Amino acid sequence: MRTSVKRPGRVAVIGVGILGTAVGWNLSRQGAEVVFVDAGRPGEGVTNWSFSWVNASNKTVRRSYFDLNVAGMAAHRALAEDIGPDAWWYPSGHLRWAGDPAAQTKLLETAELLAGWDYGVKVCTGAEARRRLEPAVTIPDEVPVVVYPDEAWVHGRRLVGRLVGQAVAAGAEHRFDTAVRDIRTGADGGVRTVALSDGSSLDVDIVVNAAGPSASHVAGLVARHLPMRREPGIVARIGCARVPVHRAMHAPRIEIRPDGDGSVVLHSREVDALIDTGEDPAELARLLHDMARQVVPELANSRITQARVANRPIPADGFPSVGAVPSVPGYYEAVSHSGITLGPIIGRLLAAEILTGKRDAMLTDFRPERFHP
Template identity: 65%
Template sequence: MAVVGVGVVGAAVGWNLARRGVRVVLVDAGRPGEGVTNWSFSWVNASNKTATRAYFDLNVAGMAAHRDLAARIGPEAWWHPSGHLRWADEIEAEARLFRTGELLTRWGYRVEPCTGADARRRFEPALAVPDDTRVLFYPDEAWVHGRRLVGRLVDEALACGAELRTGAAVRDIATGPEGRVRSLALSDGATLPVDAVVNAAGPDAARVAGLVGRRLPMREEPGAVTRLDCAESPVRRAMHTPHVEIRPDGDGSVVLHSREVDALIGASDAEPESELGLRLHALARRVVPDLDHARIARTRVVHRPVPGDGFPSVGALPSVPGYHEAVTHSGITLGPVLGRLLADEVVGGRRDPLLAEYRPDRF
């Protein structure tokens, strides 16, 4: 079986297949973990996933799967369960945030209201947040170092007998007379005979789906992410401040993202990445003045892998025997749980109810 794409999603699928005894080849056009997974805000949460109860439950299962994974493979270098702080600076936005907080509490999710002064005293001394600002703390949330997590999962998969091919893009998928997946053609000239394939190609998933004649609609949702270098990170956890999201990235590095800055991408007079990075840095310095001394290491605009209706596409496609999909936004939160559920389905035929609304054949 081949897994096409070794980001957080493909690595989680591949490891789960390999440890269940499936002979699996992981194939990546570039290097594992260096796609969107390396340019993500990487916040593990369900507090931002309240669109439907089913999607919220899937993300809660995603959080639990991360905790299980950390216990199984060790949390070193990738797992940071330090909770999340969020606040707003406009009346309407604050009211929405606290209404969602009440809903989350009714759904059994832990949410702790506090003040700006509490947040500085208990969690983040470097924050410039007014003392009386109403802040929410989500104690069970986390951030993940995506590239390192992928590295760990790939190592674990290889130890279970998986094979890894990097720098090899899948260019064609051949099917047999009854439409069953039979082999992959790679850009390095190799042909891989396979019984089945998992499309985990992230933002390029529609192109890979097209190789079996499938049209997978994907949204166009680019995002800009900046990495700052600083001697020591002045922040200890991921945070949604009113205009910019900030988190540590390990080794004296800080990651920034903002939906407001994303809105500037794609306009006819779109700014270059370097300008977007300067904007993100300016927003972040207003909340964490110590970031004044930080230097922009790199800014990247990347594309979120978002299926047409905004929800994951996971499982087999009955019309193409042997073809499976694992394509999702929020893949950092969902990768480990989707990997486990898809492998359960491939190996044991068990279709988990958590995935009932996310079957590929709805498109």
């Protein structure tokens, strides 16, 4: 039986990070009328301040969440085939090793669980990983290194630019550097008008709330309660003459990945934990840089070029909020942590829901209705 696709009317996508972009791109290529609205520039929100690791190995907390992330990895591969991989898609795998015996045992247990779930995983020694994969990285000879060959990293801002460009070429409109300050509803409670901070307004039939860390505020504009956690993280970009690492990796205290020509990205949960102590972000970036130099001595002559603290867009229970909110006709949410991994799959599933009204079973555990006022 074929699912009927109807034109949904005019859709305002609020927030042009990876999630809003993926929804709008999928809608617009299926003939829907899309307006992208962003308070800033496309892809310059959290999407540009992410470690950007495409994975499901860190998502074993719930099987349905793991499965959604596996589908996210597959959707990235399909997207790279569809639009071409240039300058945004880096399917170079992932390395992870731990510093102390307890953490090593836990890492190997997770690897075993993942292998049982048919996830691509291999284990080698530090010496082998250095010889075959990362000669510039100081991994001790005998530590177990878990290799996830199917994982990747993504240049989020460039992916957003590519998809928005294609959607605009297909007829999508955009309003950038102007925030949504109000969403007006009609007598039936359905969305009607989006008011922008530049004084203009848009008549719409549907809004997609993809406002990342500001999604709770945008939900409030339709009197919807979307509780979110506060969980800030800091990312630093390091400029170097030669990028000494070939893939994203988790060393014991620091995460490191390439970021294209002449640049490396650094992140550490240990440093994130210091953000709320009031420490100067420039000092936190120096800490990241010091940690990275211990693992990759070749970074000794590199310099910090940019650093930013960003809030993760995490609904209160830690899981995505994706789909229609039946109490507000025409209002949909696309709000999630791990949005780099999940962007292409959430974009595809939510666009299909908007176009056909059909809810995909993969989103059952992540429906917005689970949050009540």
